[in-house]
Amino acid sequence: MPEERQEQRLFRRKLPCANHQFIAAAAHCDICGRPICKDCIRYYGGEHICSAECWTQKIAQDSLHMFAAYRRKSKFKLGALIGLAASICLLIGLSFFFIYSKMERPGARLWELKYSPQCFGYKIVPSIDTVFVMKDDNTVQAVDTNSGKQRWLAHLPEEHKGCRLTAFDSGRAFVDFSGKLLLLNSVETRPAWEYALPQPDLSASLVFSNETLFLSSSSAGPRGGYSSRRARADSRGNRVQEGDAPASMISAVEAGTGKEIWAFPAEEVVVNDLFLVDATLYGFGERAVSLPASEEASPAGQKTENDLNAGSALLALDPHTGFLRWQTDLDGGCVLPPMPIPQGFLIATRESISLISLSGSVLWQHPLAQQTVLSLDYSDGLLFVLSQDGLLSCIEADSGLRKWMADVRLATGRLFTASQYVYVCGRREHKPKPPKTAVHNPPFPEIAGSSSQLDPDIFTLTEATTEKVLCGLDMASGEEFISRTLQGNLHFLNGAVYALSLLHWENNSEMPVDPPQDIAPLSALSAYELSTGVKKWEILIDGAASDVHVSGSVAIVKVVPLDGSDQSPRLIGFSLR
Numbered sequence: 001m002p003e004e005r006q007e008q009r010l011f012r013r014k015l016p017c018a019n020h021q022f023i024a025a026a027a028h029c030d031i032c033g034r035p036i037c038k039d040c041i042r043y044y045g046g047e048h049i050c051s052a053e054c055w056t057q058k059i060a061q062d063s064l065h066m067f068a069a070y071r072r073k074s075k076f077k078l079g080a081l082i083g084l085a086a087s088i089c090l091l092i093g094l095s096f097f098f099i100y101s102k103m104e105r106p107g108a109r110l111w112e113l114k115y116s117p118q119c120f121g122y123k124i125v126p127s128i129d130t131v132f133v134m135k136d137d138n139t140v141q142a143v144d145t146n147s148g149k150q151r152w153l154a155h156l157p158e159e160h161k162g163c164r165l166t167a168f169d170s171g172r173a174f175v176d177f178s179g180k181l182l183l184l185n186s187v188e189t190r191p192a193w194e195y196a197l198p199q200p201d202l203s204a205s206l207v208f209s210n211e212t213l214f215l216s217s218s219s220a221g222p223r224g225g226y227s228s229r230r231a232r233a234d235s236r237g238n239r240v241q242e243g244d245a246p247a248s249m250i251s252a253v254e255a256g257t258g259k260e261i262w263a264f265p266a267e268e269v270v271v272n273d274l275f276l277v278d279a280t281l282y283g284f285g286e287r288a289v290s291l292p293a294s295e296e297a298s299p300a301g302q303k304t305e306n307d308l309n310a311g312s313a314l315l316a317l318d319p320h321t322g323f324l325r326w327q328t329d330l331d332g333g334c335v336l337p338p339m340p341i342p343q344g345f346l347i348a349t350r351e352s353i354s355l356i357s358l359s360g361s362v363l364w365q366h367p368l369a370q371q372t373v374l375s376l377d378y379s380d381g382l383l384f385v386l387s388q389d390g391l392l393s394c395i396e397a398d399s400g401l402r403k404w405m406a407d408v409r410l411a412t413g414r415l416f417t418a419s420q421y422v423y424v425c426g427r428r429e430h431k432p433k434p435p436k437t438a439v440h441n442p443p444f445p446e447i448a449g450s451s452s453q454l455d456p457d458i459f460t461l462t463e464a465t466t467e468k469v470l471c472g473l474d475m476a477s478g479e480e481f482i483s484r485t486l487q488g489n490l491h492f493l494n495g496a497v498y499a500l501s502l503l504h505w506e507n508n509s510e511m512p513v514d515p516p517q518d519i520a521p522l523s524a525l526s527a528y529e530l531s532t533g534v535k536k537w538e539i540l541i542d543g544a545a546s547d548v549h550v551s552g553s554v555a556i557v558k559v560v561p562l563d564g565s566d567q568s569p570r571l572i573g574f575s576l577r
Contacts, residue, residue, distance in 0.1 A: 032051075105577070106527065109539070109572060116568060130170035131571070132173050142154075145551050146554065148573055163178075174213070180194055180195065193257060197251075199219050203216050203220065205273070280317070326360035330352075330362075331349065331351040346376060352366055374388055375414035382475060383395040404478035410426035412427050422475055425469070468487060470482070482531070486533075496528065496529065498548070498555055502544060525574060544560055
């Protein structure tokens with residue numbers, strides 16, 4: 001019995017410590033698993049470590065675990081930071097995109113208006129910040145050029161076919177048709193007043209100043225462009241039968257009430273232009289030729305002696321009373337509207353270019369040698385004249401002497417000045433050079449009846465074509481420094497050239513009579529740098545753009561539908577800033 005108890009005690013005896021053999025083990029080493037006592041645990045700061053080697057391994061393992069945990073935590077923080085940065089960048093990008101889509105940049109589409117096909121016959125008269133659209137449903141719509149929103153709408157009492165619309169501010173517009181002048185405003189939906197014209201048609205543009213409206217009416221037909229006036233004058237001249245009413249009537253009307261203030265009968269002058277300079281109202285037009293009642297009109301294209309003697313006249317009136325201050329008669333009919341300059345008025349007729357002083361005296365005259373003037377411009381005491389023979393002349397405004405002359409070879413065109421340069425835009429005839437013919441010497445005589453040894457392409461006839469050219473010349477010397485070929489209808493504003501063209505047809509200024517049905521029309525609005533002719537930007541427009549109007553900093557493009565198309569006519573506003 002005692003021996004069995006002793007064996008049990010030996011079996012239950014604890015293992016000795018690996019470092020202290022006489023001390024019972026209290027735990028095992030976490031690294032190697034050997035038994036250790038409480039002193040060893042206390043020695044290593046409460047860690048179950050048996051030796052320095054295990055302590056080193058313990059530190060290494062803890063370092064690895066700490067580094068792995070740090071890596072995991074760093075990756076989580078980095079992912080969260082990247083996600084936050086991506087969200088912020090996305091929000092900033094969306095904000096910039098929204099702001100960029102709303103901001104007015106050059107070529108940006110600001111607005112687009114669509115009209116029903118029944119309202120196809122609208123007309124556009126742009127003013128400073130408003131576009132007046134005259135539609136076929138007998139309404140006039142005022143649209144803001146910056147936003148495209150409707151400001152007000154007015155109704156006409158009857159059909160307005162053949163009428164004209166003139167606007168002077170965003171709240172009022174004048175409409176003339178059937179011998180009447182109507183005022184439309186933003187207050188009333190119907191015309192505010194109606195004024196009966198002394199003569200059947202308006203012969204000049206309206207002039208508005210200090211709530212007074214100045215107009216000229218005549219029985220010689222409605223006003224038109226100077227090209228149509230030149231054609232009419234070249235064929236038959238201006239004539240008034242003996243015993244008829246005055247050639248034209250110049251009137252002053254109160255803009256608020258439509259009451260006539262005064263009326264001046266221009267007995268022998270068909271006034272084509274009215275303008276107000278320094279508290280004086282000026283009227284310019286052609287002198288009417290009085291013919292006997294029995295004399296018949298000359299055939300078209302044949303000028304009679306009376307036609308050749310028809311001239312023009314400049315009238316100066318008091319805008320308050322309508323009293324005639326003076327009248328200056330000139331030889332030759334009207335070619336271009338008078339141009340006010342500091343020295344007086346530059347007037348171009350079919351006979352000469354004249355400078356008329358503010359008192360009505362002729363300071364000088366420059367003969368034209370039977371060449372029609374196409375365009376005039378003035379800058380820094382110099383007058384620039386573009387004639388029909390393609391010559392550009394520079395004339396000193398003080399003396400009338402020609403300074404230089406350049407051959408720009410433009411059959412049609414107009415000019416304008418900017419900075420120290422003068423620019424000319426028009427159509428130039430381009431004649432391709434004929435191909436060189438190579439003479440072949442065959443080794444044997446040509447057999448009768450055989451084909452020619454020459455290349456058949458050398459007998460192809462080459463036709464001359466026309467191209468629209470923009471030329472820039474120095475004002476001082478007349479030397480040409482730029483010549484660019486542009487396409488489309490051109491407009492000039494703030495040192496840039498804006499061109500509207502059709503891309504899918506060869507003729508970029510006119511729509512073909514029978515457009516192809518399988519090709520959709522595509523137009524383009526382009527902007528070119530004026531000094532270099534380099535294209536700045538281009539906007540493609542879906543449809544056949546027929547016209548463009550520049551109003552302030554907005555280009556208004558009219559897009560018309562083709563025959564058989566289900567598209568609606570549109571007005572599109574593009575920013576030019």
